[in-house]
Amino acid sequence: MFGTRKTWDLGHAPCLQELWKKDLSLDASSVDFLMSDGEDDSSFLSLPTTAFSQRPSLTAEFSETSAPSQQLLIQTLQDKVCEFQARLRSEEVTRHLLLQQLQHGVHKKAGGGTPLQEEETSATPNGQRRRVLKPGEASDRLSCPEEEQLVTRLQTQVEELEEKLLDQTQEVERLRSELGATDLEKQLELLLVENERLKQELKSCRSSELQKLDTAAESCSRCPHSQDVESLRREVTRWESQARHRERRLAELEREVLEKSSRVEALQRQLEDSTRQLEESRHRQAEAEQKLTLRLQECEDELARQAGASPRVKSVPQAVQAEAVDTHKALAEIQMKNGALQEQLSVQRQLLRELETQLHESQRTCAQLRTQILVYEGEMERAQGQLEAEMQNLEEEKNRVIEEAFIRAESEMKAVHENLAGVRMNLLSLQPALRTLTCDYNSLKRQVQDFPFMLDKAITEAKQEICQVISEVSSSNQELLRKYKREMNLRKKCHNELVRLKGNIRVFCRVRPVSQEEQDSVDTKTMLSFDSDDDAVLYLSNKGKIMTFELDKVFPPHASQEEVFQEVQSLVTSCIDGFNVCIFAYGQTGSGKTYTMEGVADDPGINQRALRLLFSEVTDKAPDWDYKITVSMVEIYNETLRNLLGENPTDKLDIKMNPDGSGQLYVPGLTETTVQSPEDINRVFELGHMNRATACTNLNEHSSRSHALLIITVSGFNIATGTRTQGKLNLVDLAGSERIGKSGAEGSRLREAQCINKSLSALGDVINALRSKHSHVPFRNSRLTYLLQDSLSGDSKTLMMVQVSPLPGNMSESVCSLKFAQRVRSVELNAASSRRHENSSTSSSPTHDSVELDSPPVTPAPLPISRASSAGSTLSSASRTPSSSRRRSQSQLSTGTHTSTLMNLPPGLQVGVTPTCFDLSVSDYLLWGKCRVGPSSRPSSDDITTSETKT
Numbered sequence: 018m019f020g021t022r023k024t025w026d027l028g029h030a031p032c033l034q035e036l037w038k039k040d041l042s043l044d045a046s047s048v049d050f051l052m053s054d055g056e057d058d059s060s061f062l063s064l065p066t067t068a069f070s071q072r073p074s075l076t077a078e079f080s081e082t083s084a085p086s087q088q089l090l091i092q093t094l095q096d097k098v099c100e101f102q103a104r105l106r107s108e109e110v111t112r113h114l115l116l117q118q119l120q121h122g123v124h125k126k127a128g129g130g131t132p133l134q135e136e137e138t139s140a141t142p143n144g145q146r147r148r149v150l151k152p153g154e155a156s157d158r159l160s161c162p163e164e165e166q167l168v169t170r171l172q173t174q175v176e177e178l179e180e181k182l183l184d185q186t187q188e189v190e191r192l193r194s195e196l197g198a199t200d201l202e203k204q205l206e207l208l209l210v211e212n213e214r215l216k217q218e219l220k221s222c223r224s225s226e227l228q229k230l231d232t233a234a235e236s237c238s239r240c241p242h243s244q245d246v247e248s249l250r251r252e253v254t255r256w257e258s259q260a261r262h263r264e265r266r267l268a269e270l271e272r273e274v275l276e277k278s279s280r281v282e283a284l285q286r287q288l289e290d291s292t293r294q295l296e297e298s299r300h301r302q303a304e305a306e307q308k309l310t311l312r313l314q315e316c317e318d319e320l321a322r323q324a325g326a327s328p329r330v331k332s333v334p335q336a337v338q339a340e341a342v343d344t345h346k347a348l349a350e351i352q353m354k355n356g357a358l359q360e361q362l363s364v365q366r367q368l369l370r371e372l373e374t375q376l377h378e379s380q381r382t383c384a385q386l387r388t389q390i391l392v393y394e395g396e397m398e399r400a401q402g403q404l405e406a407e408m409q410n411l412e413e414e415k416n417r418v419i420e421e422a423f424i425r426a427e428s429e430m431k432a433v434h435e436n437l438a439g440v441r442m443n444l445l446s447l448q449p450a451l452r453t454l455t456c457d458y459n460s461l462k463r464q465v466q467d468f469p470f471m472l473d474k475a476i477t478e479a480k481q482e483i484c485q486v487i488s489e490v491s492s493s494n495q496e497l498l499r500k501y502k503r504e505m506n507l508r509k510k511c512h513n514e515l516v517r518l519k520g521n522i523r524v525f526c527r528v529r530p531v532s533q534e535e536q537d538s539v540d541t542k543t544m545l546s547f548d549s550d551d552d553a554v555l556y557l558s559n560k561g562k563i564m565t566f567e568l569d570k571v572f573p574p575h576a577s578q579e580e581v582f583q584e585v586q587s588l589v590t591s592c593i594d595g596f597n598v599c600i601f602a603y604g605q606t607g608s609g610k611t612y613t614m615e616g617v618a619d620d621p622g623i624n625q626r627a628l629r630l631l632f633s634e635v636t637d638k639a640p641d642w643d644y645k646i647t648v649s650m651v652e653i654y655n656e657t658l659r660n661l662l663g664e665n666p667t668d669k670l671d672i673k674m675n676p677d678g679s680g681q682l683y684v685p686g687l688t689e690t691t692v693q694s695p696e697d698i699n700r701v702f703e704l705g706h707m708n709r710a711t712a713c714t715n716l717n718e719h720s721s722r723s724h725a726l727l728i729i730t731v732s733g734f735n736i737a738t739g740t741r742t743q744g745k746l747n748l749v750d751l752a753g754s755e756r757i758g759k760s761g762a763e764g765s766r767l768r769e770a771q772c773i774n775k776s777l778s779a780l781g782d783v784i785n786a787l788r789s790k791h792s793h794v795p796f797r798n799s800r801l802t803y804l805l806q807d808s809l810s811g812d813s814k815t816l817m818m819v820q821v822s823p824l825p826g827n828m829s830e831s832v833c834s835l836k837f838a839q840r841v842r843s844v845e846l847n848a849a850s851s852r853r854h855e856n857s858s859t860s861s862s863p864t865h866d867s868v869e870l871d872s873p874p875v876t877p878a879p880l881p882i883s884r885a886s887s888a889g890s891t892l893s894s895a896s897r898t899p900s901s902s903r904r905r906s907q908s909q910l911s912t913g914t915h916t917s918t919l920m921n922l923p924p925g926l927q928v929g930v931t932p933t934c935f936d937l938s939v940s941d942y943l944l945w946g947k948c949r950v951g952p953s954s955r956p957s958s959d960d961i962t963t964s965e966t967k968t
């Protein structure tokens with residue numbers, strides 16, 4: 018019926034619908050022949066009722082993807098097909114029996130005209146009731162030879178039909194066996210095999226890559242490319258995991274395709290079988306019916322022919338007619354069944370179409386997956402290629418390194434062999450030495466055994482020696498200490514005498530350099546000159562006359578701040594020992610007073626350097642002495658005292674007698690700030706400057722017209738002896754000393770100038786009174802002298818730094834300043850000489866001075882220089898002799914030459930100073946301090962050490 022199965026490509030598989038149209042065409046006319054006599058409606062096919070009612074659920078089951086349910090469905094369909102076939106066979110058997118009965122009836126009829134017996138019902142093997150002809154009936158009907166021939170022919174036909182049925186059954190079996198291997202399945206199998214092969218290849222490829230990588234990793238673990246290899250390996254692993262994932266998906270899809278294909282196949286088989294059986298039975302029934310109709314016709318004709326002869330025969334057509342009615346009924350029923358089968362067929366076709374669609378989708382997915390697999394394989398091949406290339410490079414590198422290492426090892430081996438030979442030779446030569454060493458070792462061992470006894474003995478001896486030395490040292494220490502104390506006392510006496518000789522008032526002069534602006538704008542041809550042999554002399558050429566000024570020290574313009582401070586630092590440190598010290602900067606405006614006292618940020622002046630020096634000195638003395646340094650800053654402007662470190666700098670301060678009855682002066686409300694570090698100093702200076710600036714409109718002008726005082730108090734306490742000291746260091750930047758006449762000041766400027774002149778005159782008067790040993794020293798004539806009273810009187814030390822401008826335009830002011838300096842210097846000289854006669858009783862204590870206020874100034878004070886002495890030239894010539902004699906006496910002192918002046922010294926000092934210094938041992942010298950040793954050294958302020966104490 019279907020012929021041989023067609024084969025097709027997977028690419029364009031013919032749909033089952035076409036096959037149905039081609040090989041399985043059923044129409045209504047052909048169905049008519051499917052009827053068989055006596056067939057029960059329900060016995061023909063029991064499949065439709067249940068199968069059709071189950072269709073929607075089956076369809077639903079098909080849509081499901083679960084394999085077990087599909088298997089179950091297929092199994093059910095196969096069972097139905099088998100049942101259908103079994104029934105078909107039973108129908109064939111029944112038909113065969115009917116034919117035999119007919120044949121038997123014909124034989125009977127032919128043999129004795131046996132009347133047609135009544136119909137009987139017999140049961141089919143299936144238990145179905147079937148209407149059959151009784152044996153006598155057929156023989157009655159077929160009694161003639163023609164009937165026999167007909168029966169024979171019918172039998173032959175039946176046999177032929179049976180043979181055909183057998184053939185068809187075999188064909189069905191064959192086809193069924195073939196169904197298990199359709200092209201689609203073959204293709205699927207091929208795909209599965211291919212897939213399996215690819216998997217195997219992939220696995221082997223992966224394992225070989227892994228092996229290669231492992232080997233590469235082992236061999237190239239120190240290789241610089243190991244990181245690249247590692248990254249490549251990671252990449253490969255990633256691709257592999259992706260490939261595994263795709264493979265799993267592919268396997269799932271393939272499984273799905275397989276299941277669906279098997280379902281399609283099963284359905285297809287079921288349909289084919291059903292259709293084929295239907296067709297066959299239709300054909301057979303059509304043929305049988307045709308033959309039966311012909312036979313019936315013949316029988317009717319025969320009966321009609323014999324009707325006249327026998328009344329029995331007349332009943333036959335009636336029976337046949339009745340049978341024909343039954344047959345028509347059965348035919349109608351069969352047609353109905355046929356319609357049901359048609360429906361079933363259409364449902365199956367629909368099902369097949371769906372399955373076909375699913376199959377196509379699966380095939381498409383399969384193709385996509387295959388493409389992806391190809392892509393992945395390509396990528397893997399590429400990665401593998403890279404990896405292989407990398408491996409190749411690494412292999413080459415490894416081989417190269419191994420070769421190099423081998424060559425190196427060979428050469429090293431050679432060297433080692435040579436060394437070994439040398440060592441062997443050495444060993445041979447060393448054996449005698451070893452023997453000697455062994456002997457030595459044995460003797461040393463013996464010595465070591467004796468060593469503890471020797472050591473004990475040596476330690477005991479050493480202890481005795483040490484004890485002896487300690488006792489000697491302690492006794493010599495005692496002696497040294499005694500000597501040291503004696504020398505210290507002597508040194509103090511000498512120092513004090515030296516200070517007295519030098520004078521308590523010293524006068525330095527500093528000439529400032531010409532500034533850049535002045536070089537460009539004014540006449541800078543200087544009238545000042547210096548003595549290259551004597552740094553205490555300054556020459557001034559004025560109107561053709563050479564004026565000579567002799568001072569304690571003259572600093573030329575190029576002298577640095579450090580050099581200046583070197584000269585004053587002994588005064589600064591003496592305040593630690595309890596002396597009161599005053600350092601004045603005196604001179605006309607712009608002569609460099611502020612520069613010398615305050616300096617600039619990167620090159621500070623005396624103020625800051627002094628504080629730093631005090632800090633370092635008190636730190637050095639720290640273990641024995643506890644020092645406290647306090648700082649005050651005041652300004653005297655127009656005879657008004659202002660507190661520059663106070664909260665309100667515009668407040669006026671007053672100077673009062675201390676109510677404790679000590680006779681000391683004090684300034685109520687004056688701020689005293691304790692400083693402990695250089696940072697504190699900077700803060701104090703900043704505050705002072707700020708307050709000074711807030712109190713005036715023009716700071717430069719204001720600072721020129723006011724005196725600025727930095728008062729440093731150093732209080733010391735010796736923890737060991739309980740001694741207390743207190744020294745005061747007054748650093749004074751005086752106001753400009755220029756004359757009013759020259760400046761032409763009026764109004765407030767005139768008042769300022771008057772106040773300045775008054776205070777400077779008062780300062781001159783105080784110094785003059787001190788020089789003349791007046792019982793009354795007019796300290797109260799100005800705020801300045803009154804405030805500095807305790808630092809100017811008694812054994813206080815004063816330094817006047819006279820600032821001079823080098824410009825010719827400032828010549829007259831320079832002459833005035835220098836004359837004032839000369840006068841001040843002469844004071845102490847006279848005082849010193851008088852002191853030599855009066856021993857140390859000349860020092861005047863502030864408590865001995867009168868504390869009454871002098872009469873207030875009513876007229877502008879005379880110029881200091883006018884009150885000082887006569888004309889400069891006279892002064893210069895007059896003052897030259899004593900200062901020269903002083904310098905001379907100093908040099909004589911240093912060289913040990915005794916002059917009349919020196920002979921006036923106390924006897925102990927006359928012989929003690931220099932010889933004692935030179936007689937000292939080295940340790941004595943160190944203890945003695947920073948004494949300059951040398952016959953030509955001139956005593957200077959450097960020679961006074963910080964160990965000087967106020968007595």
Ligand SMILES: Nc1ncnc2c1ncn2[C@@H]1O[C@H](COP(=O)(O)OP(=O)(O)OP(=O)(O)O)[C@@H](O)[C@H]1O
Pocket residue numbers: 528529530532574604605606607608609610611612613717720721722752753820
């Ligand atoms: N030794 C020096 N080296 C370099 N420059 C100096 C020196 N002395 C003074 N000067 C400069 O000269 C100028 C005037 O100096 P300074 O202000 O110190 O004078 P002054 O006498 O304090 O004036 P005033 O009385 O008006 O305050 C400043 O610019 C200062 O920097």
